[in-house]
Amino acid sequence: MSIEADHQAVVSARGIKVEFGAVKALDGVDLSIMPGEALGLVGHNGAGKSTIVNVINGGLLPHQGTIGYGGTTGSGGIATARANGVRCVFQELSLCPNLTIVENTRVMHAGLSGFGWRQRALSLIRAKLDEIFPGNHIDCTSTVGELSIAERQMVEIAITFAAVTDTPKLVILDEPTSSLDAGLAEQLLAHVRRYVAAGGAVLLISHILGEILSTSSRIVVMKDGRVVASRPAAEFTVHSLVEAMGSVVKERARGGARALADAPPSIERAPAFGSQIAFKARKGEIIGLAGLGGHGQTDMLLDLFRDRSSNWLPGHGDAIAFVAGDRALNGTFPLWSILKNLSIGSLPHLARMSTIDERGEQALGTDWKNRMEIRTPDMGNPILSLSGGNQQKVLFARALATRAEIVLMDDPMRGVDIGTKQEVYAILRAEAEAGRTFVWYSTEMDEICLCDRVYVFRDGAIVAELAGAEIEEKNVLAASFSGEAA
C-alpha cells in the first residue's frame, strides 16, 4: 500500500514482529484497514490473528514495526488506539460478571458520567441492543454473571458499537459469532454491513468461512505469524481460502445412513416440558442437538451428566465425559499446564499406586498434541499461553482421551480452525464406529448435518426428531421456528 493510502487508513500496521519466548507470534505483518472496509481475517489456530488484534488495539506493544492511526505513526498503546476510534470485542469476553449490563456500559464509556448516568446508559445500551439484535429479550438491569454466554456476547458487541462522545471508527470483532446461533449471527452480520456502508471500518475474525465470504470486502489470510494472502473477497471461495490457510478440503462424511436403529439405547430420557418426543442415544451413534441457541440444549446435556441414575440404562458403565461450551468459565484450569489440563480426565488410568505414571502422562500428551495439532513448543507451558482455538482443542482431547462410553459436547468446536475441525470430525466418526456415543450440541449447521440423528429444541422441549436424509438445514430451521419439520 502507498504512503498516501496509509494516510487515509483507519489503522496501518507495518513490519510488526511479536515474540513470546521461542514462539514468533507475528513475523513481520503488514495490515491496513480503510474507512468503509469490512476486512475479513482468517488463519489456522495460532496463526497470530488475536496477537495482531492486540497490537492494533494497543494492548500489546510490538517488538518491531510501527502502527499508525489515520496517518499518524507511533508505537501504539491503548489510549492512542481508543482516541483514534478503535474498539474491540475480544474472543475471551471481557465484561465484569459482578456488575450489571448498565454498569458495564459505564465502564467502557467514560462519557456516561454525572447526574443521571444510569438512565442514559440504560437508554444507550437498550437502543443499541435493539438496533443490532431486534427482538432480543435481554433485561439491561441484570447482572452480567446471570446471562448466558450468547447474551454476554450480544451485550459486549452492543457496548462496543455504542457511541457516547466519540463514534467508533474501527470495530474489531474477534470471533463474534462463536456463541451466537445462526439467527443472531445473521443479525450481527447484517449490522456490520450497514455500519460499513455508512463509512465505518470492521476487522472481522472468524473460522466460519461462509460468514467471512458473505460479509467482507477484502480478506487477509495469516499463516504462522505472516500474512500469506490479501485480496478482494470476491476472488476467494471456501476452497481457495482453506488452501491459502494451509489445509486441504476433505469430502464430508455425512451421518445418518448408518444402520443403528436396532442397537439398544445407552441413554434414554422421557419426554420433558410438554414434548411428545423421548430422547434416546444408541451405542455408536452421533446425536445432534439443534435449534436456536439457549432453547434447552445445554440444560439437557447437564441433566444427562448430573442425573445418570435416571437417564442411563443398565449395563452401560458410568464413564461419561463432558466438553464444556464456556471454556473460561468451566473448561480450563487457568493456572495449570497444557498437559495437566489434558490429563485430568484420565487420572484413574494414569494412577499407579497412588502416584501418577508420568511417562504415561507424557505419552498421552504427545499423542493428543499430534492428533489435534495442538500448536505449542512444550505441553508443559501454561494453558493460557495457547491461542483460543488451541485451548479448545485441549478440552476436546481431555474428553476423548478418557475411556468414557458417552461423550456430551456443548458446542465444543467454537474457535477451532477448519483444518483441525475436519480431523476432529474424522476422529468422532471413528470413535463412534468403535462403539462410543456422542451427544453433540452445535450452533453450526454443517456439524448438525454430520450427525446420525438430530433432536431439534424449541422453548426447552424437543420439537422434532430428524434422521438420515431428513437432516437438512431447511428441516432444522423449520422445526426451530415453528416446531415442525418442513
Ligand SMILES: Nc1ncnc2c1ncn2[C@@H]1O[C@H](COP(=O)(O)OP(=O)(O)OP(=O)(O)O)[C@@H](O)[C@H]1O
Ligand atoms: N501470552 C502468550 N504467551 C505465550 N505464547 C502466546 C501468548 N499469546 C499468544 N501466544 C502464542 O502466539 C501464537 C499466536 O497466537 P494467537 O492467539 O494470535 O493465534 P490466533 O490466530 O488468534 O489463534 P485462534 O484462531 O486459536 O484464536 C500462538 O502460537 C500462541 O500460542
